[in-house]
């Protein structure tokens with residue numbers, strides 16, 4: 631008697647796919663609300679919700695509205711927010727000094743959130759671009775961003791944010807040595823529980839366009855770009871070196887960014903380091919999907935769920951996405 635072999639028809643791959651229950655049972659990778667981080671843009675004022683032209687469905691929010699949105703996010707089960715300030719032009723200067731003002735917009739937002747919605751985690755970018763007239767992430771001297779002097783300012787900015795109550799400082803500036811310097815400061819000042827999420831692997835990308843609109847750094851930057859500090863799109867070995875260095879310097883988590891065009895990098899970094907790897911579905915990626923959905927190409931939430939599960943397959947523990955609320959609602963069946 632011959633027994634069935636592993637070939638058709640003994641093997642029919644469709645058997646496991648046929649019913650919802652069995653699809654659920656054998657699903658290898660899932661996306662849950664626990665995997666989502668919601669980025670928010672903060673502006674001055676009260677009751678303000680400003681649309682952002684290149685970022686459909688996303689608004690700049692005044693602090694009271696940030697709090698309302700944070701409550702919604704918390705109620706949906708989103709674990710954390712990432713905050714970015716869009717400050718008034720009059721407060722910007724070449725050195726980005728407003729970044730280290732303990733009463734600046736972002737610090738006030740953090741304090742208000744920690745009082746009103748203490749359950750939600752607060753992540754704040756460490757970089758000077760929302761605060762500089764030239765739109766660069768650091769101090770701009772002789773046509774380039776200077777590294778070591780910038781790190782000194784970033785350390786002060788991180789301290790200012792930690793003092794305001796921020797749970798996670800997230801340096802997104804790509805200066806060398808800033809993780810170690812920030813970690814040393816945090817330990818020295820008693821912020822032993824403040825986490826560092828290092829944007830260790832950040833590529834010089836066209837996909838940041840809408841974000842620069844949102845924080846008002848685009849016009850200032852002109853066509854120069856950030857190529858002397860952000861990574862070249864062709865490089866993966868360099869991503870692994872960056873990630874290793876930042877882990878050694880004291881990063882608790884590593885970010886890869888952008889996300890979807892760099893899923894291979896997420897997988898490589900995940901295999902290389904033993905800290906959680908997060909990814910950022912950046913503004914341009916979001917805009918591509920949201921605009922195509924708005925034009926009727928496909929369903930908004932279905933497209934985002936599929937895109938976000940690809941980050942999880944690649945190895946990301948969590949994803950920063952402007953679609954976090956839409957996706958969390960869908961996951962909750964709302």
Ligand code: PBG
Pocket residue numbers: 755757758759767802803837838839840841842856911912913914
């Ligand atoms: C700035 C910063 C950028 C983003 C996050 N932090 C833009 C940049 O480097 O120019 C991009 C996020 C997005 O595009 O959604 N340090």
